Structures are given as C-alpha cells and as structure tokens.
Amino acid sequence: MSERKLMSLDDMFGDSEVKGDTNSGVIEVEIDRLIPFLNHPFKLYEGERFDNMVRSIKELGIIVPVIVRKKGDNYEILSGHNRVNAAKVAGLNKVPVSIKENIDDEEAILIVTETNLMQRSFTDMLFSERAAALSEHHKALTSQGKRTDLLKEIETMLKADEMKVEETSRLLGEKLTSADETGRSFNLSGRTVSRYLRICHLIKELKDRLDIEEIPFFAAVELSYLKEDEQNIIEAILIENKFKIDLKKSQVLRDYSEKNKLDEETAHSILSGEINKKAKSNKPATIKLKPKLISKYFKPEVKQTEIEEIIDKALKLYFDSQGKEVLDE
Structure with a gap:
C-alpha cells in the first residue's frame, strides 16, 4: 500500500x-x-x-x-x-x-507547533512550549521519513537565527542522533534537545511550576524520570508546603525512585531537607585558650603536653569538689 x-x-x-x-x-x-x-x-x-x-x-x-x-x-x-x-x-x-x-493528527500537531514557531522565536517560549515544539520535530525525524518533506518545507520558514540557546559540547566524531538532527533546526545541541524531550514526561502541574521558574530547568529534567504517581506526590507536597526544589533534591528524589524507595514520607523528608541534612556532631566544640590566659599560669618554655596535663588535673579537682561526674576517665 x-x-x-x-x-x-x-x-x-x-x-x-x-x-x-x-x-x-x-x-x-x-x-x-x-x-x-x-x-x-x-x-x-x-x-x-x-x-x-x-x-x-x-x-x-x-x-x-x-x-x-x-x-x-x-x-x-x-x-x-x-x-x-x-x-x-x-x-x-x-x-x-x-x-x-x-x-492526520501527527500533521495537525506539526502545523500547530510550526506556525507558533513562525510567529515567535524559540527563546520567547516557555520551557513547556519549547519542549512541545522540539518533541514534534523529534517525532517527525524518527517516523521513518513519513513527514520529512513536510517538516523540511515548514522549517525553511522558521527564523533559526533567533533561536539561540547555549549548547553543550559533544565529543568529536560522535555519531549524530535524532536529537542532534532536531537540534540543528533550532541551533541546539543534541544533549539540550534530549533534556527538553524529557520535560514532556512531566505532569502538567510540574511543567507549570517550571514555566514560572519555581523549579529550575535541570531539576525539572531530573524530576521527569519519576513515575507519574510519584510526580503527583511531589506536586501534592509542594501545594501544602513552601519547599523549594533544587538540583540536589531532585537528584535525590530520582535516586530513591530508581531504587523503588520513594513514597510520600520519603519525598516529604527530601523536599523539606531532612534527608541528607548534615548530622550534628557529638564531638564537643573546639575551645581555644587565649594566650593571655596561658601566660598567666605558664612560662613560655612549658610544653603544650605539660599544660594539657595540668589543666586536666585542675578540672578533675574542680569537678570532684562540685560533686560532678567526669564524663570520660
């Protein structure tokens, strides 16, 4: 046929x-x-x-x-x-x-995205809009040539010189992927295109937060790897709290998700900052004695070890006289 x-x-x-x-x-x-x-x-x-x-x-x-x-x-x-x-x-x-x-539906969405691109530069778009546009280009290039001619015709009308986004360098000699091919139409690197394609996997609510910059772009990419129900959990927690999401938190969320250990309680602990918070040290704070105090009781030639021994004995006598317990003898 x-x-x-x-x-x-x-x-x-x-x-x-x-x-x-x-x-x-x-x-x-x-x-x-x-x-x-x-x-x-x-x-x-x-x-x-x-x-x-x-x-x-x-x-x-x-x-x-x-x-x-x-x-x-x-x-x-x-x-x-x-x-x-x-x-x-x-x-x-x-x-x-x-x-x-x-x-057909594929050609229809391609018209929708391309005509929007003709009227606006890529950098004028919201993150979610860029992701949608790049996704349609990517689908067109990976659909075994079904719409390649159509895509090429439309692309000639785009203002590619306005689409300036910082590129990520790739290794010399690396084979171009479909993401690279898509990126060439927008003056983007293949890795950048791949990140935008990941944004399409976010639920609408998280895309909206990305668009208003409540979630940083790279953090949103990490969140896109979470399952849909996990993303819904994240959204529900964000609605109830004023937690901020940064790249580190999103990476921890993804890590727990990939280990199938991400539930509501864990997600809340990560977003609140409780998980990965530096544990308080049990060691006592370091105390430095002022030279004036040392010189009051010790001559300059007295060695540090001797000073420490005398201070130790003096403190023991003090604690004994006060009836207080010495913690470590």
Missing part, C-alpha cells in the same frame, strides 16, 4: 492574503463553529499583547486566515487561536479560514 502523498507548504498554509474568490481556499466561517485544538501546547496571548491584537482586528479585520481542519460539523483550529479569541472580543461573527483536507 502506497504512502499518502504529503501536501506542499502552499497547500497546507494557503495564501497569506484573504481573497473574495472562494477558489482561493479561503472562506468565512461562523466564529462559534471554531473549536480549539485538543491539548493545545502553547500559552495564549494576554495583557497588552492580546489588547493590541484586538485593536488591530477592530481596525483592519483578520488579515491572515485561520488554518483549520474539519471536525464533525465544526472546524478545529490548527493555527490562529489568538486571532479567534481576539476576534470574539472585537465583536466579529465570522472569520476567514483556510480549510486543510486529509490532515
């Missing part, structure tokens, strides 16, 4: 200008028939950025059509969630859409 032929980029994204001719592939659809993409991985605009979009739509309308695919009697948004939301606030009843036919 032959593979379905992939659409060209022009077929997929349509014209950037709205034309009255329905043969252009752009039509107007009631805004109430547009439904958001399921599990849309990107944060929607808010605040000043959203207000500016509403103002622009009131003045100029929607210039670039919303990209959709048919979903029953409605249309699922693939690109244009912010435009649709702004159009509702602006009071529009209909919006121009470009309907894409025969789009």
